[in-house]
Amino acid sequence: MLHLHALAKHYAETPVFSHVDLEARSGEFIAILGESGVGKSTLLNCIAGLDEANGGSVELDGVNVFQLGEEARARWRREKLGFVFQAFHVLPHLSVSQNIALPLLLLQRPDPARVKHMLDVVGLQGFDERLPRTLSGGQLQRVAIARALVHKPALLLADEPTGNLDPGTAERVLTLLLDQARAEGAICLLVTHSQSAAARADRALRLTATGFEPVARLTA
């Protein structure tokens, strides 16, 4: 379970959001909508402990993240979270399989069979040794999805992961992301501007300056 309770963030004198509350269960897929600049990326960063919230709490499977020290929080992030970003963030000098293996290496849990499994599920069999610069945008995002899920995170944070892809590729990448997150039982928070992506979610919420508002059922 993920619990956000009264999460609040401001930069100096500039308020971003307050009163952000959420309860999400394992395997649930939640789309987060909201106007540009309302703080969607900032919210994901606060949940991940990459940015300091100014109030409230984040609790994942009974662990209150803000009560962890810096080192414990970094370990928690490595173990429990997966990230997918719009700009892929695949490391250019590492091969496809090395990129996917990275979270397991950081956890000192190398597992070549799991890496191979992830290559298969994202449809990149035979791409093991390829360097990122030889891949298309859709293929790069599939590498990023495999890397985000290889260590079986409890929470997957996806920030406009299909924003750089053409509509057909975006649809296929989104399906892959959802199917795999559900198969692994991860909670998925998807920040998106795409109504059709939001329509695929179990729930869609709109972030406002004063918290989440439910979004009426969308159709794809």
Ligand SMILES: Nc1ncnc2c1ncn2[C@@H]1O[C@H](COP(=O)(O)OP(=O)(O)OP(=O)(O)O)[C@@H](O)[C@H]1O
């Ligand atoms: N490090 C920072 N220092 C000061 N202000 C910041 C910082 N990071 C973000 N902001 C501000 O916080 C607000 C929220 O930004 P954020 O990127 O989270 O919005 P967003 O909803 O993700 O936007 P978009 O949909 O355009 O990506 C913006 O007004 C932004 O200018």
